[in-house]
Amino acid sequence: MSCNILAIETSCDDTCASIISDGVILSNIISSQKIHAQYGGVVPELSAREHLSSLPCVVRRSLEEAHVDFDNLSAVAFTCGPGLRGPLLVGSTYSKSLSLALGNIPLIAVNHLLGHVFAGCITRGLKFPFLCLLVSGGNTMIVKVSSFSEIDILCQTVDDALGEAYDKIAKIMGLEYPGGKIIDSLAQKGDKLMFKFPTVNISDDKMSFSGLKTAFRLFIEKNSQTNAAFIENNINDICASIQHHLLNTVVKKLIFWIKETGIRTLSIGGGVASNIGLRDMLSKLAVDMCLEFIVPKPEYCVDNAAMIAFCAYEKYKHGFFVGYDCDTNPKLKI
Numbered sequence: 001m002s003c004n005i006l007a008i009e010t011s012c013d014d015t016c017a018s019i020i021s022d023g024v025i026l027s028n029i030i031s032s033q034k035i036h037a038q039y040g041g042v043v044p045e046l047s048a049r050e051h052l053s054s055l056p057c058v059v060r061r062s063l064e065e066a067h068v069d070f071d072n073l074s075a076v077a078f079t080c081g082p083g084l085r086g087p088l089l090v091g092s093t094y095s096k097s098l099s100l101a102l103g104n105i106p107l108i109a110v111n112h113l114l115g116h117v118f119a120g121c122i123t124r125g126l127k128f129p130f131l132c133l134l135v136s137g138g139n140t141m142i143v144k145v146s147s148f149s150e151i152d153i154l155c156q157t158v159d160d161a162l163g164e165a166y167d168k169i170a171k172i173m174g175l176e177y178p179g180g181k182i183i184d185s186l187a188q189k190g191d192k193l194m195f196k197f198p199t200v201n202i203s204d205d206k207m208s209f210s211g212l213k214t215a216f217r218l219f220i221e222k223n224s225q226t227n228a229a230f231i232e233n234n235i236n237d238i239c240a241s242i243q244h245h246l247l248n249t250v251v252k253k254l255i256f257w258i259k260e261t262g263i264r265t266l267s268i269g270g271g272v273a274s275n276i277g278l279r280d281m282l283s284k285l286a287v288d289m290c291l292e293f294i295v296p297k298p299e300y301c302v303d304n305a306a307m308i309a310f311c312a313y314e315k316y317k318h319g320f321f322v323g324y325d326c327d328t329n330p331k332l333k334i
């Protein structure tokens, strides 16, 4: 009989469900919550309520698309952290109830960050070692992956995540939330060398983006004093220049760790991994440094349950199950 796992991801503002059957992803349903745009950020309480109402329908769609019934499920997996407490609790409670209702079928807890780290392996398969640049709205780190359970953080942000920096910079320019994708698309039409921003000197195992956000706000305020239409008239060049600066900061660290570890395979994960500028820079870097570059499909970069399902299948093979007392942890680390 096939091993069919239902995976549920509700760590932030996307309600996601996926079916993996014998290691092959059969469905990947993502329902994004639009309600937060009017508040300029995710409202945890609203997110939890939305998950509660959307989850049954999202799960049903994932089963239908995969042609799998509840009765054919071998296990249920859920994201146990990091993320927002309420949303995580909705996903874990739903999964526990379902496992119980289906006759105590195995329950698997998956770290959201591991999902992002292994997203590139969904289509490529697991081969070690590799370096992964994890860049999302909540995390920014470079990790060394030696095996499924042996992951070392080489470098990480000491303050804001890269996606968070993008979103805050977008807000300063009056762009919609989340602004990362908007900056990326406007940057394609601008001159990346038009404006310069200060660089932060920090050790090789750290990155920092909060100072840049302040520098950017001052840059906008100063220029807008003499030209009220400064943002409007220069939006493409501003976006191209700040994107160039942000990505350079990350890529410089990556080059250091590629040289330091001698690892020749590079992967990316997290929402910012869909960034066109970043993908271009890393593709060129891979050619220059003779690296294998694993690029996850865009639908595996955003928050999704397929990456949770992929990790759950690995855990299922090794019998890594949890009990109904398994807690969620909003601050769970790698």
Ligand code: KG4
Pocket (backbone or CB within 6 Å): 012, 135, 136, 137, 138, 139, 162, 163, 164, 166, 167, 178, 179, 180, 181, 182, 184, 270, 271, 272, 273, 274, 275, 276, 301, 302, 303
């Ligand atoms: O991984 P993700 O979906 O959620 C977290 O788990 O954090 O990432 C969302 C973040 C947001 O900050 C969003 O602005 C950013 O990823 N993002 C981008 C792009 N697409 C999404 N940032 C830069 N360029 C993009 N193309």
